[in-house]
Amino acid sequence: MNIHEYQAKEIFRKYGLKVLNGKIANTADEAMNAAKELGGDIWVVKAQIHAGGRGKGGGVKIAKTPDEVKTLASEMIGMNLVTHQTGPEGKQVNKIYIEQGCNIDKEYYCAVFLDRATSQVSVMASSEGGVNIEEVAEKTPEKIHTINIDPNFGMQDFEARNLAFKLGFEGKQAIKAAIYFKGLYEIYMKEDCAMVEINPLVTTKEGDVMALDAKMNFDSNALYRHKDVLEMRDITEE
Ligand code: ADP
Numbered sequence: 241m242n243i244h245e246y247q248a249k250e251i252f253r254k255y256g257l258k259v260l261n262g263k264i265a266n267t268a269d270e271a272m273n274a275a276k277e278l279g280g281d282i283w284v285v286k287a288q289i290h291a292g293g294r295g296k297g298g299g300v301k302i303a304k305t306p307d308e309v310k311t312l313a314s315e316m317i318g319m320n321l322v323t324h325q326t327g328p329e330g331k332q333v334n335k336i337y338i339e340q341g342c343n344i345d346k347e348y349y350c351a352v353f354l355d356r357a358t359s360q361v362s363v364m365a366s367s368e369g370g371v372n373i374e375e376v377a378e379k380t381p382e383k384i385h386t387i388n389i390d391p392n393f394g395m396q397d398f399e400a401r402n403l404a405f406k407l408g409f410e411g412k413q414a415i416k417a418a419i420y421f422k423g424l425y426e427i428y429m430k431e432d433c434a435m436v437e438i439n440p441l442v443t444t445k446e447g448d449v450m451a452l453d454a455k456m457n458f459d460s461n462a463l464y465r466h467k468d469v470l471e472m473r474d475i476t477e478e
């Protein structure tokens with residue numbers, strides 16, 4: 241079972257992982273009010289559909305005033321969004337997420353998934369984020385780093401730090417990235433996920449490390465023990 245970006249970010253917050261503030265909206269007026277309540281001077285209007293590639297398809301847009309948020313929202317709500325993951329028929333946008341804008345310094349990629357070949361959970365990360373990871377895997381596979389986690393010990397601090405160093409993180413940011421990787425592994429295990437994917441994980445000009453996008457997929461056989469996750473199900477997306 242998949243959930244929306246805004247729902248995945250709620251789970252991240254629960255585990256203490258940094259994400260930007262945002263609010264969900266079903267109408268253009270709700271979107272404008274959400275921007276006013278969030279405050280700041282830049283917002284991102286994000287279509288909530290169970291598919292990636294929204295940015296390229298027109299499902300992620302930047303606004304500089306609450307009025308602009310309203311205009312973009314009225315265009316986005318109800319639109320048929322076509323991305324490389326929706327197929328040519330596209331998906332109708334019913335909800336949008338209004339999020340604070342952020343000063344991106346660099347974009348990274350990170351995912352936690354089950355590696356069936358080794359029967360272990362893997363944490364995969366790359367310094368090449370924000371782009372199609374399949375393309376990175378094909379053209380520059382050396383830029384993707386994967387570690388398998390021993391289930392008896394869980395993800396160790398040194399493993400998380402080594403991964404951060406391999407991606408080129410330094411100093412305090414390496415520590416923040418390592419904490420993020422460990423947090424994602426913890427979420428994956430405790431919430432019985434099938435996959436957690438962050439593209440992009442970013443560093444900001446202010447020195448923060450955080451997920452700007454979040455995709456979570458759950459093991460359906462374990463949903464009986466996650467009532468709160470089951471409530472996030474959106475059957476209109478299935
Ligand atoms: P998708 O992967 O579906 O295209 P993302 O959430 O990854 O959607 O957004 C696409 C791009 O938009 C990101 O790679 C990032 O560069 C930018 N972006 C997304 N959210 C924000 C934000 N809150 N502030 C600034 N830029 C953002």
Ligand code: MG
Nearest residue numbers: 292439440453
């Ligand atoms: Mg993305």
